[in-house]
Amino acid sequence: MPYGETKVYFDGSHYIAIPHTTRPVRPKRYQVEEVIEVIDNDTSSSVADETPSENGLESAVSDDNVLVEEAPADGENTATDSENKPKKARRITRKELFDELYQEAQKKKKHERKKFIFNGMRPYFETDEETILYVNNNMDRKKRNVISRRIRMTRKANLQRFNYFCTFTYDSKLHTEESFRKCLKKTLSNFCSRKGWKYIGVWERSPEKERLHFHGLLYIPDGTMPGFMFEDNTYSFSEHKRQITLQNMYFKERFGRNDFEAIEDQTGLRKAMRYIMKYIEKSGERIVYSKGLPQFFISDIMDEDIICPIGMEEQKLLLFDDFNCWDEGCLMGQVSPEVIAQMRTVS
């Protein structure tokens, strides 16, 4: 056996195996970020500005800063609040400030982004050079994180057979934004543990109405769809045409409008994946995953499984689609029984 306990990924059309290697690493030293005092004026990016109402405190990343850091040290300051309204001080780290500015910069044109972040960061550094270095390093950090997310998402999506691309919006009569987010998450989570659903999704705010909705790739096992499906024939003002969407009554009654689009093949899956990826790169929102979505499985690889070595120094192996990995013993318990069953049918 040439390669034992190899990590096997599926890239959508080929199985790629990466042989196990070990590399000792030094313990990590996380840098402790210095806390600085940031002065926001009213016209700047402030997160509070873009939050539409008291119910709209949904930005998980920035909530803590806004709520915790804003309070003045002593009560006596409050008398002058109205006079000093345009300025408020917050105690946050440079990295937190960078993250806020980075997020804000996504709305600007590409060539303006770096300058915008530089201007926002400059007051908190001694020199231009220091600022540029810091901004460049953190731009790289963000870029790496996005790549890391993209790879993780692609691998997870390819290793699972999703059968629907769904969009859920909420009806104001049924939910506030906050309760919609909470309830839908809870519902999907319950369906995952109880009916074997799997999902990968993202929360999105539509550009025109700023209304929150959820886009998700869903794997819904046969016979586990709640309620019943029905066709909804409506006129789309954004598309300027009549469209028929497939909706589910269970979700319609509990949340509001929804759209179930069946994923027939790899092309449909890729299209949906591209959509989710494009959005998280733009918004910086986290991807929402159900549990039990492996990125790879472990298998021993035999000579006859390998088409050819690829990549640097044969660190990667391209495998035949029907390579012999289905010995239960070699899966190391990393893949759920459903995935094993599906992988069998795929390969």
Place this chain on the structure above:
DNA sequence: GTTCTAGCAGGCACTTACTT
């Protein structure tokens, strides 16, 4: 009895940062 929703505690799977 069944199904669904919700709250909670605790653990672990995931994200991020860092190194190579």
Place this chain on the structure above:
DNA sequence: AAGTAAGTGCCTGCTAGAAC
């Protein structure tokens, strides 16, 4: 781009209550 550690977000598993 892979391996790994740290830290934490959120999933699991449980319970309870409501609705049918």
